[in-house]
Amino acid sequence: MFKNILIIGCGMIGSSILRGVISQKLCKSIYVFEKNSKYKKQIKKINKKIILIKKLDKEISKMDLIIISTPMSEYEKIILSLNKNLSHKTLITDVGSTRTNVAKLIMEKLSKKLNWIMSHPISGSEASGPKYGSKNLFKKKWCILIKNKKNKLLEKKLSRFWKKLGSKILFMNEEEHDKIFAITSHLPHLIAYNLIKTSQDFQKTNKKNIIKYSAGGLRDFSRIAASNEIMWRDVFFNNSKNMSKIIDLFIKNLKNFKIDINKKRNSLLLDKLKKSKKVRKQILSLKQDISKPNFGREN
Amino acid sequence: MFKNILIIGCGMIGSSILRGVISQKLCKSIYVFEKNSKYKKQIKKINKKIILIKKLDKEISKMDLIIISTPMSEYEKIILSLNKNLSHKTLITDVGSTRTNVAKLIMEKLSKKLNWIMSHPISGSEASGPKYGSKNLFKKKWCILIKNKKNKLLEKKLSRFWKKLGSKILFMNEEEHDKIFAITSHLPHLIAYNLIKTSQDFQKTNKKNIIKYSAGGLRDFSRIAASNEIMWRDVFFNNSKNMSKIIDLFIKNLKNFKIDINKKRNSLLLDKLKKSKKVRKQILSLKQDISKPNFGREN
Numbered sequence: 001m002f003k004n005i006l007i008i009g010c011g012m013i014g015s016s017i018l019r020g021v022i023s024q025k026l027c028k029s030i031y032v033f034e035k036n037s038k039y040k041k042q043i044k045k046i047n048k049k050i051i052l053i054k055k056l057d058k059e060i061s062k063m064d065l066i067i068i069s070t071p072m073s074e075y076e077k078i079i080l081s082l083n084k085n086l087s088h089k090t091l092i093t094d095v096g097s098t099r100t101n102v103a104k105l106i107m108e109k110l111s112k113k114l115n116w117i118m119s120h121p122i123s124g125s126e127a128s129g130p131k132y133g134s135k136n137l138f139k140k141k142w143c144i145l146i147k148n149k150k151n152k153l154l155e156k157k158l159s160r161f162w163k164k165l166g167s168k169i170l171f172m173n174e175e176e177h178d179k180i181f182a183i184t185s186h187l188p189h190l191i192a193y194n195l196i197k198t199s200q201d202f203q204k205t206n207k208k209n210i211i212k213y214s215a216g217g218l219r220d221f222s223r224i225a226a227s228n229e230i231m232w233r234d235v236f237f238n239n240s241k242n243m244s245k246i247i248d249l250f251i252k253n254l255k256n257f258k259i260d261i262n263k264k265r266n267s268l269l270l271d272k273l274k275k276s277k278k279v280r281k282q283i284l285s286l287k288q289d290i291s292k293p294n295f296g297r298e299n
Numbered sequence: 300m301f302k303n304i305l306i307i308g309c310g311m312i313g314s315s316i317l318r319g320v321i322s323q324k325l326c327k328s329i330y331v332f333e334k335n336s337k338y339k340k341q342i343k344k345i346n347k348k349i350i351l352i353k354k355l356d357k358e359i360s361k362m363d364l365i366i367i368s369t370p371m372s373e374y375e376k377i378i379l380s381l382n383k384n385l386s387h388k389t390l391i392t393d394v395g396s397t398r399t400n401v402a403k404l405i406m407e408k409l410s411k412k413l414n415w416i417m418s419h420p421i422s423g424s425e426a427s428g429p430k431y432g433s434k435n436l437f438k439k440k441w442c443i444l445i446k447n448k449k450n451k452l453l454e455k456k457l458s459r460f461w462k463k464l465g466s467k468i469l470f471m472n473e474e475e476h477d478k479i480f481a482i483t484s485h486l487p488h489l490i491a492y493n494l495i496k497t498s499q500d501f502q503k504t505n506k507k508n509i510i511k512y513s514a515g516g517l518r519d520f521s522r523i524a525a526s527n528e529i530m531w532r533d534v535f536f537n538n539s540k541n542m543s544k545i546i547d548l549f550i551k552n553l554k555n556f557k558i559d560i561n562k563k564r565n566s567l568l569l570d571k572l573k574k575s576k577k578v579r580k581q582i583l584s585l586k587q588d589i590s591k592p593n594f595g596r597e598n
Contacts, residue, residue: 185515196575216484226579229572273528280525
């Protein structure tokens with residue numbers, strides 16, 4: 001399908017793409033650019049075919065597809081190397097979790113002759129690093145592609161690439177994407193971080209070790225709040241406008257719950273608690289989760 | 300160990316006790332009082348030995364141990380039957396998630412001659428009903444017993460009972476219990492409900508079906524928010540003072556996160572996000588969860 005593919009930044013997501021590309025034989029030669037020396041050792045163990053390159057210099061001009069899977073705060077520096085060394089023949093994509101900021105960066109900084117179509121595979125976990133990657137990470141998961149008016153042919157090519165890794169494709173524009181993922185992904189992560197922060201504050205004030213009793217709910221949030229901090233700082237900063245609005249709505253609703261509880265508004269509270277089940281049912285019917293009850297993951 | 304055991308209210312938790320009691324042979328005869336006819340059918344299928352009783356009348360005087368596992372809002376009615384029919388010989392316990400309210404109820408409504416020691420097994424799931432019960436539900440999980448000055452012998456007896464079901468025992472007083480579980484269990488559940496409510500509001504305003512994209516975080520919260528609404532209404536109402544305080548702290552912290560994001564306070568935000576990992580590490584080292592990363596439960 002491609003002759004040469006380069007993956008820039010090879011952590012959990014990058015190495016999952018790497019593993020998928022090798023397993024599906026999507027190119028003749030596979031190249032990786034990774035700065036972290038611990039990660040490099042882990043990458044070498046994945047497959048002997050992998051070629052680790054040391055610099056983003058003129059060698060990269062031969063790449064047919066470049067996938068950037070570094071934290072988004074690295075993009076600006078990378079773009080300088082792309083501008084210098086690439087031609088229109090290379091298809092560039094990335095896997096960042098916010099899209100408006102990258103659309104802006106592409107418009108302002110990327111050479112007009114180059115082709116970058118943004119991807120966002122909706123898959124991940126709290127684990128960081130190439131040893132946690134899996135060739136199956138994208139299987140049956142959505143991959144959002146940001147609509148590109150400039151080059152429909154490359155759009156199709158990229159779409160086919162993700163399909164080969166097992167993804168289901170959806171097209172969106174960048175504003176729509178950032179609005180939707182503010183509520184389905186970015187807010188849940190911030191809330192998890194905030195709950196852990198609140199429990200740490202509680203622990204300090206009350207001098208009680210509460211972690212022992214975390215099985216009743218807290219531990220599930222602690223998993224999400226153990227996600228990569230660089231990645232999530234980038235997401236929060238880059239989607240701050242949508243985040244602000246949705247945080248305000250969240251706080252408004254939480255204050256209402258507090259009033260319901262304090263005023264013992266029985267039927268109103270019961271009604272709200274019941275309605276959540278509808279969302280759960282929709283999620284299950286759309287196969288975004290399995291219905292098997294969770295009794296704690298050790299069971 | 301006991302001659303006759305009665306379980307009042309036999310949903311997911313009650314039926315797990317039931318299964319454990321039968322499997323561990325903890326009594327000669329096992330009785331169940333359950334009003335829901337669908338549940339009754341499911342209970343009959345568990346084991347032929349189970350005796351379903353229709354009323355809480357004088358027949359219950361022969362019980363050595365009674366375990367109440369109904370929603371807490373049922374307790375007052377049940378206490379009337381206990382007062383009428385029991386003597387000091389019966390050990391009474393329950394499995395409610397808040398304890399100060401039940402301590403008060405016992406003091407005000409229960410006949411002084413009767414013995415009720417409160418339990419709170421820290422285990423559960425989003426599933427309701429006896430068919431989801433498991434004899435292993437309590438294995439290696441904490442069971443909190445509320446200190447009882449009146450009768451240390453019965454306290455030991457109850458402690459042995461839970462240990463036979465696999466629990467590890469911890470003693471607390473009711474105020475301490477309610478303060479700790481407000482943060483480790485009650486707030487996480489309310490937050491999950493509130494996140495789902497917020498996503499429903501978002502969906503209405505924006506006329507977008509966002510459920511499709513829930514794999515990035517929202518779906519984990521939707522599971523918790525699918526828990527039994529009667530049980531959680533009772534918990535929220537009965538622990539409203541502790542909940543109020545902890546909701547206020549949560550909102551204060553969330554507002555600070557919002558400022559961090561909007562003002563792009565880089566090192567402050569990174570520091571906070573990093574610190575969450577410490578809690579995760581503690582939870583794993585205390586074996587309250589497993590370290591295997593979660594890529595979505597279908598994998």
